[in-house]
Amino acid sequence: MKDTIYKILSKLPYSLLSVLSQLILKLGGVGRIPTIQEEVKFLGSLIPHIGEFTFIDIGANRGEYSLELLRKFPNVTIYAFEPALNTFNILKNNTYKTKISCINLGIGETSKTVELFYDSLGSGLASLSRRDLSHLQIDFDLSETVSIVTLDSWLKDTHITNGLVVKMDIEGHELFALEGASEALKARIKLIQFEFGGANIDSRTYFIDLWRVLSPNFDIYRLTAKGLKLVKNYSESCEIFLNTTYYARRKIH
Numbered sequence: 352m353k354d355t356i357y358k359i360l361s362k363l364p365y366s367l368l369s370v371l372s373q374l375i376l377k378l379g380g381v382g383r384i385p386t387i388q389e390e391v392k393f394l395g396s397l398i399p400h401i402g403e404f405t406f407i408d409i410g411a412n413r414g415e416y417s418l419e420l421l422r423k424f425p426n427v428t429i430y431a432f433e434p435a436l437n438t439f440n441i442l443k444n445n446t447y448k449t450k451i452s453c454i455n456l457g458i459g460e461t462s463k464t465v466e467l468f469y470d471s472l473g474s475g476l477a478s479l480s481r482r483d484l485s486h487l488q489i490d491f492d493l494s495e496t497v498s499i500v501t502l503d504s505w506l507k508d509t510h511i512t513n514g515l516v517v518k519m520d521i522e523g524h525e526l527f528a529l530e531g532a533s534e535a536l537k538a539r540i541k542l543i544q545f546e547f548g549g550a551n552i553d554s555r556t557y558f559i560d561l562w563r564v565l566s567p568n569f570d571i572y573r574l575t576a577k578g579l580k581l582v583k584n585y586s587e588s589c590e591i592f593l594n595t596t597y598y599a600r601r602k603i604h
Contacts, residue, residue: 384594385574391419393579394518394544397572397600398424401541403513405430407502409458409528410520412438412475414445420518421449428511432456434497437472457499457521460530467497478522480553501531506539514541523550526560536568541601543569548594558589561597569599 398404404427408417411431421429431446433439434457443453457467459479468491469477476482479499481491502517517532517540519525525545529536543565547558562585565571572579574596582589582597 383574383576385596387415387419390544390574390596391416391423393574394420394516394542394598395423396579397542397598398516400603401514401516404516404541405511405513407515407517408432409502409517410522411442411453412520413473414442414451414453416518416520417451418446418449421451428452430454432458434499435467435469435473435477435495436497438474438477441473455498456505457497458502458505458519458528458531459499459524460501460527462498462500462504464496464498466494468494475520476522478550478553479524479527480522480550482522482550482553502528503532503534506535515539516542518544520546523552523554523556526554526556526564529561529564536564543599545597545599546594547589547592547597549592552592559585562589565599568602570602572598572600574598 406417406420406424406427406429408420408429408431411417411433414431417429417431421427429451431442431451432454433442434455436455439453439455446453457465457479459465465479466481467477467479468481470484470489470491470493472493476484476489476491478491481494482489484491515535519528521528525547532540545561547561551557562571566585571582573582579598
């Protein structure tokens, strides 16, 4: 059966094979960009049994995700981190009538000032890596100096006592944010949403790096066209640099 399929596929033109492979990958959640409503819906499906939680939105951009989460969980406390000043001002304006706390900082592996690169003001592609997207005719020729802190150091200065649910959308720097949250990862963080994709090429990070940090204590799910799929084992097929949404939920023993 497998040999027959190979023979049939080998006769197809490359252009058709490319379309078929893209379709199959998207069905599996690879290269598929879900809506914010969909992301929040599936985050919510993993929250039962977590109990009371505080939500940390790392890379909040204009606040769309935090606002949608607040709509679904109106009693939750939300801290939205956004380092770019212009985008932060938009974030504040979009959320000023809510109880969302906006913080003009980024989250990383150490506390420092760094350059943030972007293609336009308010861009959702802004990254601490100067991304090379010339093949998409996108130039990262704008930048500004921003401040980043570790999540562990920021938490020490707060009075948060309940569990943490974290969403990270920081264009390839998720691994570094996790490295600066080593204490919180031991017990406080209950659920994490993160992305893996093209930005990881520019930050030189791989899915196996995230897997090694998270898999000992978290179950990792991929968001597919048919819902969440548990990633039971790591394989090289995870290293596909197309946008993919993942959730890591602390294992229930």
